[in-house]
Amino acid sequence: MRRGALPRLLLLCALALCQGAAAAAPAAPGAPLERLMALLAQRKHGEATFIERDYLTVLTRPLSSSGVLIYDAPDHLEKRTLKPHRITLVFDHGALSATRGGHTYHIDLSAHRQIAPYIEAVSDTLSGNRAALERLFRVSFAGTLARWTLTLRPRQARSSHLRRIRIDGARADIRSVDLLKTNGDHSRMTLGPAPAP
Numbered sequence: 465m466r467r468g469a470l471p472r473l474l475l476l477c478a479l480a481l482c483q484g485a486a487a488a489a490p491a492a493p494g495a496p497l498e499r500l501m502a503l504l505a506q507r508k509h510g511e512a513t514f515i516e517r518d519y520l521t522v523l524t525r526p527l528s529s530s531g532v533l534i535y536d537a538p539d540h541l542e543k544r545t546l547k548p549h550r551i552t553l554v555f556d557h558g559a560l561s562a563t564r565g566g567h568t569y570h571i572d573l574s575a576h577r578q579i580a581p582y583i584e585a586v587s588d589t590l591s592g593n594r595a596a597l598e599r600l601f602r603v604s605f606a607g608t609l610a611r612w613t614l615t616l617r618p619r620q621a622r623s624s625h626l627r628r629i630r631i632d633g634a635r636a637d638i639r640s641v642d643l644l645k646t647n648g649d650h651s652r653m654t655l656g657p658a659p660a661p
Contacts, residue, residue: 511534520649
């Protein structure tokens with residue numbers, strides 16, 4: 465698994481499965497952000513296909529991958545990358561594991577403190593816990609529930625490798641998730657329908 469991919473995988477997996485805006489402004493109490501968070505938190509199960517492109521400053525072309533995302537409330541997240549290589553990342557009941565080539569690796573989250581903001585963004589967004597989310601991120605909402613943009617910026621920029629997360633969607637469906645890191649690397653995940661049975 466490439467360096468820096470783990471936090472991004474966790475966040476994109478979780479946010480994606482909750483499955484033309486105006487300039488972003490801080491959300492006020494009673495604003496559409498609260499209704500959006502409630503809609504996202506209602507989902508108990510979700511599956512979506514994804515196409516992800518990672519733009520790294522050290523490469524001239526993006527890295528592309530695709531696969532399936534699975535979410536089961538309250539805290540089971542799974543990202544099955546099918547192309548170009550089969551890799552499964554699972555976050556379940558606070559434990560993280562990665563499976564590649566028939567081998568499963570367990571990852572000690574306490575040894576990877578840079579992952580904490582990503583995990584908090586995941587759990588607080590999925591649970592609809594706006595107050596907890598705003599403790600770690602400056603949250604901006606733009607648009608309406610029919611077509612919206614949610615932007616998360618870490619409050620403690622010095623301790624984070626993350627500059628911002630931008631999520632675009634329509635009602636409870638997320639259409640894309642963009643992550644921008646402080647070193648200029650960024651990724652974009654575009655979501656599609658659930659895979660055919």
